[in-house]
Amino acid sequence: MSTLGHLMDRSRVRYPSSEAAMSTQTTDLVLLEDLESNGKASGLAPRDREALQAVADWINDFILEPNDELGRPGPVCPFMPTSVERRTMWLAPEHIGGGSAAHVVELMNSYKRRLLDVGSPDGGDTDYDVITVVFTDLPADRAQDVFDDVLGEIAVPSYVEDGIVFGPFYNGNQATAIYNNGFRPFQSPVPFIFVRHGVVSDWKFFVDQEEWLTLWARRFGEQGVDALAAELRRHPWNSRRD
Template sequence: MPTQTATLFLVDELDDVGPTSGLAENDLTALRAVASWVRSYVVEPHQDLGRAGPVCPFVPGALERRKLWFAPERVGAATVQDVVELMTGYRRRFLEAQPAGGEDAGHAAIIVVFTDLSAGRARELFADVLQQLAVPSYVEDGIVFGPFYDGHDGPAIHNSRFRPFRSPVPFVFVRHGVVEDWEFFLDDESWFRLYARRFGESAVHALAGELRRLPWRVTPG
């Protein structure tokens, strides 16, 4: 499996014959399936989400700024280490395209679509890859990876019965961690410690803002 990363495409380019002319039909079909899912589901509210706003609060801004890129990859007989090296390449590429601290750092992502990967294999493969990659990428560069595939059991933060991470084709997104990520890390002491170390005083203010909205001062009567 080559470790060189693929061409990146914006959403509107996936419907343009010119930019996608070099793609195999199954790769293009997979990219379009994920892009359609993003536009019809991820950026929209959902009655089971447990909060107001779109399923993912970061994606609408990325789409508006033309900072949401799609890349096709094939796994074939690749090993876990092959995929680790591949995703490390996307980590570097993302940092080059969208440096930390840039104006749109919190509204940009690369979606790496594994066009020949089954959902069943994705579960194990992504878990093994992120076990090696997730912590050092966050500690060193503040990069967050997110796995999506059909059958993903991860629940929504505000509704444990809702499963928002089930995509039509397996993919992993690459983005900068943001101060709002505390919700994802709150129940994991080791990750929350890394988050607090990265955001420091900003993390305190984010949590204080959440506490101010809660009725914790009210005495039970």
């Protein structure tokens, strides 16, 4: 899932160099099973562990499950079950503290580099690799402004240069599902941004955003044309009409 399209209309945000230089350190990555008793996450601060557990429960109970409001069969996110099964979906707790959006820009760039460095453990594709950066101290009513500023800065260059996409989730996110504009599946119990590799099926998120669709077409070329043709073949677009 991704909600990047709406960010294309926002102006790029530039921050003073003193803010951009704020130090940042990515935390250890946590798998869902690490949240079990005496798991790897047992040493986390209680607030961080509770936030990660809330996101993990939401993923298990909502994201991995089908939903009648989705408008298509299958789980809410078609990629996440494979990511969880492969153990390539990681959680990472982070704090925004008194920092600005510029600090979050630095954090997300760090996680982008980390995802690019991970690679696939079995030498296969990395389409199912995703890092979910959970901001355990960010109030939901601040999340939209912070995340919009952050992604307005990094979303386009990250996609153009590295093929990386980001997805913001928070309580109150009004972005809708592709097949049902009355369903809002991006409302998580704790604000987070996921980091993943772009995939050819992302055109469904970009089809109404001309600039994003152009960037997608440049990245996927002939493979993208094949994907669109396959979608068209499922619809009676060339049926004869009397």
